[in-house]
Amino acid sequence: MRKVLVLPLTIALLVTITALVGAATDTSVRVNAGSPPAPFSQNKQNEPALAVNAHQPNVLVAGANDNIDMEACNAGNDTTCPFTNGVGVSGVYFSFDSGKTWTQPTYTGWTARGCLGTPGNADPACQPQVGPIGTLPWYYENGLVSDGDPAVAFGPKPGANGAFSWSNGSRLYYANLSSNFGATRSEEAFKGFEAIAVSRTDDVVAAAAGNKDAWMNPVIVSKQSSTTFSDKEQIWADNASSSPFFGTVYICWADFRGQELSPNAAPAPLQVAVSHDGGATWRQNQIGAAANNRNRNPMDGCTIRTDSNGNAYLYGIGRQGPDAFEIQSISSDGGTSWSKPQPVAGPVTQPGIIDPVLGRPTIDGIAGARSDLAPAPSVDIANGAPTGANATNRIVMTYVSGEIAAPHVYFTESTDGGTTWLAPRAIETSGDRGYYTAPSISPNGKDVYVVYNAFTTPYRTNTTDPRSLVGVFLHADAAPGTGPTGGFAELTRGTAGDPRGSSQNNLVGEFLGDYVYAVATDKYGAAVWNDARNDADCPAIDAWRMSLRNGTTVTRPAPQQDCAPTFGNSEIFGVSVADPTP
Secondary structure: OOOOOOOOOHOOOOOOOOOOOOOOOOOOOOOOOOOOOOOOOOOEEEEEEEOOOOOOOEEEEEEEEEEOOOOOOOOOOOOOOOOOOOOOEEEEEOOOOOOOEEEEEEEEEEEEOOOOOOOOOOOOOOOOEEEEOOOOOOOHOOEEEEEEEEEEEEEEEEOOOOOOOEEEEEEEEEEEEEEEEEEOOOOOOOOEEEEEEEEEEOHHHHHOOOOOOEEEEEEEEEOOOOOOOEEEEEEEEEOOOOOOOOEEEEEEEEEEEEEOOOOOOOOOOOEEEOOOOOOOOEEEEOOOOOOOOOOOOOEEEEEEEEOOOEEEEEEEEEOOOOEEEEEEEOOOOOOOOOOOOOEEEEEOOOOEHHHHHOEEOOOOOOOOOOOOOOOOOOEEEEEOOOOOOOOOOEEEEEEEEEOOOEEEEEEEOOOOOOOOOOOOOOOOOOOOEEEEEEEEEEEOOOOOEEEEEOOOOOOOOOOOOOOOOEEEEEEOOOOOOOOOOOOOOEEEEEOOOOOOOOOOOOOOOOOOOOOOOEEOOEEEEEEEEEEEOOOOHHHHHHHHHHHHOOOOOOOOHHHHOOOOOOOOEEEEEEEEEOOOOO
């Protein structure tokens, strides 16, 4: 039995929060290079993911929910801004200079970007067609829709004999949600509401240049039933050649079953799918029980990593008794079997207040950004990739937890394979109210980086007072051996923006999604986050959102007539910083 050190947050609060004199320089750049600043919702991006190619560490790939191919609000009814049926949202972006600049390719597929409409409701409804897309290719052609929640990872390419080697080249995996294109094409692609699909390419240079043929057809990973809604997936490829399971790919996700039939206590176990042939075929395992009630629920918000010895570590957040914890399960046989999930940190608290219209917690204020998965763990391991040499196998974890007035960005770590964990400590800069976070650690285990989004304004009980969202990137040196990681210092503080200018497509609240992401090499760290610096708050939207909460009568706005053009222009920004202590 593994010994687990679990400490309550009341102890963690005794740890001094990092406080810095002055703000770090903003060296961030826009990642969603091809998206327009207007109109809504074509200008909307969120939920970024990031991967670095361990074999070619100057190559980065990011993913995000990207509405670039959606219809404009003026198409059809000007007061509605729907997701256009059949149009994908899984954006992909490439960098070949370690994240200093980015490019977004254009492919062909099912698109509504030409549905711009005119003022007034007399113009016909949008009619999508085959044309240019800024999202993953080959979904429409396979009777599917790419539905976002992106997750990306690089691994070695398998050779003709099926063996993995970096000498064969690299393979990029892009996992995302997927739905059936529609009953008029094929409902037999898979059963249920949402599935997990994975796209792959062995030629990122061609893919970045817009060569659709550089991508393989998407593969459905999840086992589906007629009531299955697969969600919140993450992907990882075993990228250290020292591992006996080198090249193995893992995808984890929450498997919601029957929630459309019975939203109360519907089972939602965590699933892990494993591929040993480069993503062509997958074997699925359930992790833990499917029970979902007030005393026990399965893990959600998962992440997965491997060490230099091939051990796979799975993490998520789940309730055991009255409290929620960060929970760990380990496989030492390439994903064939997994240990019983055990708590490793917590209890954790979801920072937010339930919004009466959204029906879920928001963190920055009324009609604000949802914070359901803020306490979910993000993890990285110093596995010495690409060879496994010099691996310390230190595991680092971050998450956000705490009361609404001061949600903290917590950091904890393990140097003994997840057996014991240090007491979580708050690491955010003083005055930041943490939102979402992710860590990365260099393959040699010497440098730890943490990215987080934060609000620098208190929870707003109205929609009129300004709000401030910022992205922050931190660094600390890891101690040699089993010593604790040192104090964190800011490398970059992004330009603040007002998240009231972000929006769900139904307009009733803000939308920033659920994720940020970081990666590290032995020479630099990089990160991506949700950014609101270039959006525009819309007083008409603010007044209407407030009316939905207080019962007053306010006319539903038409965004393209009643708001500034850049309303809804949430974006993905990122940063790349050389190791400050080489």
